[in-house]
Amino acid sequence: MKETAQILREKGLKVTPQRIAVYNMLLNSTEHPNAETIYRALEPTNPTMSLATVYKTLDYFKQLGLVQELNVGEGSSRYDAVVKCHPHTVCMQCGKVQDLFLDELTEIHKKVKEELDFQVNCEQLILYGICGDCRKNKIEA
Amino acid sequence: MKETAQILREKGLKVTPQRIAVYNMLLNSTEHPNAETIYRALEPTNPTMSLATVYKTLDYFKQLGLVQELNVGEGSSRYDAVVKCHPHTVCMQCGKVQDLFLDELTEIHKKVKEELDFQVNCEQLILYGICGDCRKNKIEA
DNA sequence: CTGGCTGCAAAGTTTTTGCAAAGTC
DNA sequence: GACTTTGCAAAAACTTTGCAGCCAG
Numbered sequence: 001m002k003e004t005a006q007i008l009r010e011k012g013l014k015v016t017p018q019r020i021a022v023y024n025m026l027l028n029s030t031e032h033p034n035a036e037t038i039y040r041a042l043e044p045t046n047p048t049m050s051l052a053t054v055y056k057t058l059d060y061f062k063q064l065g066l067v068q069e070l071n072v073g074e075g076s077s078r079y080d081a082v083v084k085c086h087p088h089t090v091c092m093q094c095g096k097v098q099d100l101f102l103d104e105l106t107e108i109h110k111k112v113k114e115e116l117d118f119q120v121n122c123e124q125l126i127l128y129g130i131c132g133d134c135r136k137n138k139i140e141a
Numbered sequence: 142m143k144e145t146a147q148i149l150r151e152k153g154l155k156v157t158p159q160r161i162a163v164y165n166m167l168l169n170s171t172e173h174p175n176a177e178t179i180y181r182a183l184e185p186t187n188p189t190m191s192l193a194t195v196y197k198t199l200d201y202f203k204q205l206g207l208v209q210e211l212n213v214g215e216g217s218s219r220y221d222a223v224v225k226c227h228p229h230t231v232c233m234q235c236g237k238v239q240d241l242f243l244d245e246l247t248e249i250h251k252k253v254k255e256e257l258d259f260q261v262n263c264e265q266l267i268l269y270g271i272c273g274d275c276r277k278n279k280i281e282a
Numbered sequence: 283c284t285g286g287c288t289g290c291a292a293a294g295t296t297t298t299t300g301c302a303a304a305g306t307c
Numbered sequence: 308g309a310c311t312t313t314g315c316a317a318a319a320a321c322t323t324t325g326c327a328g329c330c331a332g
Contacts, residue, residue, distance in 0.1 A: 014331055015287060016284095035322080050289045055322060070213045070297085073265075076321060089259050100253065108245055109268075116241070117273035118230050124214075124267045127250070132258035155306055155311055176297080191314045196297060199314095216322085219295060 011064045021046050022057045026067055026081035032088070032097040034076040072097060072126055088127035093134040100127070152205045158227040162187050163198045167208055167222035171230070175217040213238060213267055228266035234275035241268070 004023050005015045015020060021042045025033070033041065035058060039051045051084055061067040070078040072090045078097060087100040102125075109120040130138075145164050146156045154160060174182065176199060180192045198274045199220055202208040211219040213231045219238060228241040243266075248281070250261040271279075 009157075016287065016331075043181055048289075052290075052323080053288055058322090069214065071214055073210065091259075092262065097154070098257075098259075102252070102258070103251060104245055104249055104252075108243060108266075108301075111243070111245075112230065112241065112268060116230070116239075117276075118232075118239075118268065118270055119272075119276060120230075120268045121208065121233065121271040122269045124265075124269070125249075126265045127253060127259070127261045128263045128265070129259055129261040131260075135258075135260060157305075157312065159313075190313075193298080193315075194313055200298090 007066070011066065013060060013064070014089050017046060018042075018049055018053050019057055019060075021049070022054060023061065023066065023081070026079055030099070032070060032078040032080050034074075036076065038079070070097070070124070085122045087125070087127060089127045089129065089131065090126055091131040091134055091136075093130050096131060098131075100125075148207070152207065152234050154201060154205070158187060159183075159190055159194050160198050160201075162190070164202065164207065164222070165197060167220055170241070173211060173219040175215075175219050177217065179220070193249060211238070211265070215242065224265045226265070228268060230268045230270065232272040233269055233277055234271050234279075238278075239272075 004020050004027070008015050008019055008023070022038060025038055025041055031037075035054050038058075039049065039054045042049050042054075058067060058069075062069055062079075065083055066081070066086075068080045070080055070081050070088065072078065072088065080099070082099060084129065085105075087102055087105070089098045089100055090096075105123060105125065109123070112118050112120055144271065145161050145168070149156050149160055149164070152170060163179060166179055166182055172178075176192065176195050179199075180195045183195075185192050199210075203210055204218075206224055207222070209221045209224050209226075209230065211221055213219065213229065213265055221240070223240060226246075228246070230239045230241055231237075235260055235272070246264060246266065253259050
């Protein structure tokens, strides 16, 4: 696996501890954290880290295609280091956000192009519902 | 067509000029306005209308299923009086947001249920791209 | 060194809240 | 008349900005 430092350098960014920390946190997490969550996770190990830097860093990363911003209807944006367009499920009970990969979407792109003359670049599909765990807990309760 | 006043009454809401105005504006527009836009559109005819009331009204409507909130990645939320879950296209050039109806999504719901044990209630599919008009203008320019 | 990066605090946006006055039923 | 709803202003929540000092290359 490529070094985070090298990836940043290739994108023309200076390599700083803050940037490495943010990117690694996103790579090693599946929870799609928001800026605040990233900040709080990194604060203990990077005592000088500031929330503004997290925002600035995420903004750079987003523009350089290193991360994807995701808004599932909460107040704040979540971030995902998986950059390729892919759907997400959002559990309306526990709030968990999970990745998902579906082939069916390419067909939809084609159809929309033909029928509406709309050229799709990227899509965001958010499936709201109740995850298996929460359904189980509901029945037990 | 059912009277707006009657719809509100059936939902257990008191009928006020502000609520009628907001709901009618959403019904008669296809632009998926945000709270600010609604407010500015109604201000001339409803001089006492306030932005806070627009927000409160939209919040009631959302909870009662009269409108749908839509976040396409701008700072603010847009609102749609078409309540049934349906996809939207967002033109990355002109910003236009359009409705779309696709049957393919029911299949996706079924697949996600079977493979991930995730029960989908509602989905939000946003297709980002360039609309026909903008592509035409680009070629001409 | 030098230009980009950080961290702070202040400001900007969007949305929510508290409460007195007004309006609905 | 009882109880909501409104509108104002203040506050909250999230994000961006300005700038002095710091750090990577």
